[in-house]
Amino acid sequence: MRRLIAQLARFGVVGAVGFVVDFTIFNLLRATVLSPDEVHSGPFWAKVVSTVVAIFVNWMGNRYWTFRDQRRAVATREGIEFVVVSLGGMLISLGCLGLSHYVFGLTSALADNISGNVIGLALGTAFRFWLYKVWVYHPERAGTAGATDGAASDAEGDRVSTSV
Template sequence: MRRLIAQLARFGIVGAVGFVVDLTVFNALRATVLSPEEVHSGPFWAKVCSTIVAIFVNWMGNRYWTFRHQRRSVAAKEGVEFVVVSLGGMAISLGCLGISHYALGFTSALADNISGNVIGLVLGTAFRFWLYKVWVYHPDRVAREGEATDGAVADTVDDRTVTR
């Protein structure tokens, strides 16, 4: 249980860094080149761009810190799965932003931030952590991949995969 709590804390710290990146890029784009006064769908595209940058930052943090003992030997495959899950989280944030901004008419910068970067973030974070834990970085997948690539026997010990 302590390991899960520690992993959740690391996930939260990585997520906080990603959140700052996402929030900064989103607001910089929304206030400049993708302002709703200039581009009608500007907030939507600002969120897409900011989330893509944050996905990369989060993958690096989660791969090399949060799930470092569970990362896979094939980074590209892991990266693709991480991006797929992250895009699901992005869809949740975009859905919240879209409903608030376009369906309900709450078009201020504050409303866009609350819907996309608070409500969407909370819902998307729960979705992402669960899928990272049970799919992307699942210890059994790491062990199977290790056996398939080098014929070694891999054991999962205290949330870490040890190859012998």
């Protein structure tokens, strides 16, 4: 249980950094080159760009901090799986933004931020954490970096050193 709480805390910190990156880039693009006054689908594309950048930031943080004991020795497959899950989270966020902006006609910057960066992010975060935990960084997956470092797991799943 301690490990899960610690992981959730680290995931939250990494997510907060990713949120700042996502929020900043989204609003910068929405206010400038992808303004809805200039490009009708500007908020949608601003969210795509900001989310892609945040996915990279989050992968680095989660790979090297949140799930460091469970990461794969080879990053390629893990990175692809991380991106697939993250894109699923992005679709959730984009769905919320799309419904609010294009279906319900709530087109202000505040409405776009609430739908895409609050509601969509909350739903997408729950989705991503669950799939990162059970699929991308699952501790029983073969080829994890932590599996070869001379450590074993105790009854709660916490890693313990087996060296003398």
